[in-house]
Amino acid sequence: MTKIALPLLAALSLGACTSPGPDEVTVLTTVTETAAAAPQSEPEECANPDARIEDTALFTSSQTVPFHGTDLIGVPTDFSGFLFLFSPDNMRNNFDPCLPLSWAVLHGSNGDAERGPAGTGSSIADVVVFFHYDELITDPAPSEIRSIEDVTRLGDTTVQxxxxxxxxxTAEGVTEIYVVDHVWRDGRLVTEGPDAARYETVAAETVNLTP
Incomplete structure (x- = not known):
């Protein structure tokens, strides 16, 4: 009986391997259908790929100020009666309407529309302005600082x-350096890094652009 039982068990085992039962077929079918139904993620489209920085509120909310044969751009500020005046020819333009975060660095001076730049050392400043796709970011407002030493892209949503x-x-020039990551997250621009708090304190006390 032992010799008969072993071949019978072997045959049953072989049959189980080569002929899957109905339950096994159902499981395989279910897995296939679930995988096919998985949603496909699509990248966010660039809504206005031909946009230029001149099309943004940085320019459209500002005024042209003639000065010594050239046209300066006068951006409104929260310092009563003063504009931030800069030359587009002296702008570091890294605007990209197809990225969630891009920027431009403005070199200029505080002044007014009648007399132009104030002409004092303390009135000279740099401003880094940020854009979310083709929109100027105004909250938080762009802040003046003595110098933008360098800007580096760390990712599509992060700029250092x-x-x-x-x-x-004023005569001493730059005395403090803040390395700050500016990050677009959850629909707003935030600052990160070990120097972020010190930078925020300075930004809160300086002149802000209000285009």
Missing amino acids: VIHGHAGRS
């Missing part, structure tokens, strides 16, 4: 800026 602050007399 080295801010140079004149923390003492």
Whole structure:
């Protein structure tokens, strides 16, 4: 009986391997259908790929100020009666309407529409302005600082800026350096990094652009 039982068990085992039962077929079919129904993620489209920085509120909300044969752009500020005046020819333009975060660095001076730049050392400043696709980011407002030393893209939503602050007399120039990551997250621009808090304190006390 032992010799008969072993071939019978072997045959049953072979049959189980080569002829899957109905339950096994159903499981395989279910898995296939679930995989086919998985949603496909699509990248966010660039809504206005031909947009230029001149089409943004940085320019459209500002005024042209003639000065010594050239046209400066006068951006409104929260300092009563003053504009931030800069030349488009002296702008570091990294605007990209197809990225969630891009930027431009403005080199300029505070002044007014009648007399132009104030012409004093303390009135000279840099401003880094940020854009979300083709829109100028105004909250938080772009802040003046003595110098934008460098800007580096770390990713589509992260830009690292080295801010140079004149923390003492104007004649001393830059005395403090803040390395700050500016990040577009959850629908807003935030700052990160070990110097972020110190930078935020300075930004809150300086002149802001209000285009």
